[in-house]
Amino acid sequence: MNATLVRALAAFLQLSSWNGLVNLGLEGDAERQTTKLIYDGEGILSRGARFLRKIGLVGLGNMGLPIAGRIVQAGFSLVAYNRTKAKQDALRGKAEMVGSQREVAESADSIIIAVSDTTAVEEVMFSSQGMYERIAAGKTVINCSDILPSTSKRIMEKLKRKNINYLEVPLVGGPVQAKTGDLVALVSGDRTRYEENLDVLKTFASKVFFIGPVPGAMYIKLALNHLSASYAQSIAEGSVLVEKAGLDPSLFIQIVNSTGFKTSFSEIKAMKMVKGSLEPTLYLRHMLKDLDLTDQTAEEMKVFLPLLQQVRSSYLGAYNMGYGDRDYSAIVKFIKDVNRMK
Ligand SMILES: NC(=O)c1ccc[n+]([C@@H]2O[C@H](COP(=O)([O-])OP(=O)(O)OC[C@H]3O[C@@H](n4cnc5c(N)ncnc54)[C@H](OP(=O)(O)O)[C@@H]3O)[C@@H](O)[C@H]2O)c1
Numbered sequence: 001m002n003a004t005l006v007r008a009l010a011a012f013l014q015l016s017s018w019n020g021l022v023n024l025g026l027e028g029d030a031e032r033q034t035t036k037l038i039y040d041g042e043g044i045l046s047r048g049a050r051f052l053r054k055i056g057l058v059g060l061g062n063m064g065l066p067i068a069g070r071i072v073q074a075g076f077s078l079v080a081y082n083r084t085k086a087k088q089d090a091l092r093g094k095a096e097m098v099g100s101q102r103e104v105a106e107s108a109d110s111i112i113i114a115v116s117d118t119t120a121v122e123e124v125m126f127s128s129q130g131m132y133e134r135i136a137a138g139k140t141v142i143n144c145s146d147i148l149p150s151t152s153k154r155i156m157e158k159l160k161r162k163n164i165n166y167l168e169v170p171l172v173g174g175p176v177q178a179k180t181g182d183l184v185a186l187v188s189g190d191r192t193r194y195e196e197n198l199d200v201l202k203t204f205a206s207k208v209f210f211i212g213p214v215p216g217a218m219y220i221k222l223a224l225n226h227l228s229a230s231y232a233q234s235i236a237e238g239s240v241l242v243e244k245a246g247l248d249p250s251l252f253i254q255i256v257n258s259t260g261f262k263t264s265f266s267e268i269k270a271m272k273m274v275k276g277s278l279e280p281t282l283y284l285r286h287m288l289k290d291l292d293l294t295d296q297t298a299e300e301m302k303v304f305l306p307l308l309q310q311v312r313s314s315y316l317g318a319y320n321m322g323y324g325d326r327d328y329s330a331i332v333k334f335i336k337d338v339n340r341m342k
Helices: 003-016 066-072 087-090 101-107 118-124 149-160 177-181 191-204 216-244 248-255 266-275 285-301 306-323 328-338
Strands: 054-058 077-081 110-113 140-143 164-169 181-186 205-212
Touching: 054 066, 054 266, 054 285, 066 077, 066 087, 066 177, 066 191, 077 087, 077 140, 087 140, 110 118, 110 191, 118 205, 118 306, 140 149, 140 191, 149 216, 149 266, 149 285, 164 191, 177 181, 181 191, 205 328, 216 266, 216 285, 216 306, 216 328, 248 306, 266 328, 285 328, 306 328
Parallel strands: 054 077, 054 110, 110 140, 140 164, 181 205
Antiparallel strands: 164 181
């Protein structure tokens, strides 16, 4: 498209207050990026902010807040809501903050949900104050919360009856990766809807895997949660063993990080874990919830997962000892408690 045509189109958009998507094909991209035209009143066209589509976000917790930051930074219009209003303050002036999830449903084109668990997603969608009644056909709900795969599928089917699209997008990584845009996103749902929303997903996820039909992504996420809970517990048990032997557990972590057993957990969290407490990035109660989801799913599928049972019992023990609102690496405190160590 030549410059004169682009300017004419921009002037038309300005005059008509047209609010839609313009695919200029200016960047020749495979992801069908949409470009925002800005007409400054003097005929100068800029392409500073690239998007006209409005993104909604419900849930500004440890994950939702940095995700919101990335979306705004990338130039999208964002409308957001959090049940506890105080958490909205961090976004004031940067995004449109509204008083209910229903207002998000009414004004956004794609709506991201990042809330605690299966019950929370169902409440946000289907309670008497839920979004379901207010989402128009053709819009897309993007669920980034870890929930029961069978429920995720039921939600998709219910939305489909109203021609509302559903993408299940569990995320790998925590708030630190969300802030830097380095999450890994697993996507299940319709491929076309995935492609349409890839630009927004890429604002917070540097790697995006399209898995296929719902709830494939959720199954993979549960398997990964099992892995990270087991790994954290193994590091905790190893450091307790080393400490009991009169050695410095920091040395153990340092050695782990010099071997093929190194992970982002051992690099970022493990040293802090053996030295004291950590700011929660994933609450231990959420890790227990994820292990419960895996257990329930294995039960539905009649799959025997013996390690899962043991790890889940440990996290349940830690939760019952009062560590639910600590970071999940507080599993080390529980292992110390049962070994009568400080
Ligand atoms: N943190 C991580 O490292 C991580 C990584 C990957 C995936 N996840 C998953 O991402 C999801 C969010 O995790 P998070 O760490 O951000 O949790 P979080 O910090 O505990 O935040 C939970 C959010 O859900 C909202 N919420 C809970 N119940 C609700 C309800 N009934 N109605 C409306 N809002 C409700 C909370 O609102 P209030 O503020 O009002 O309580 C809060 O905004 C979870 O499914 C988690 O398993 C987390």
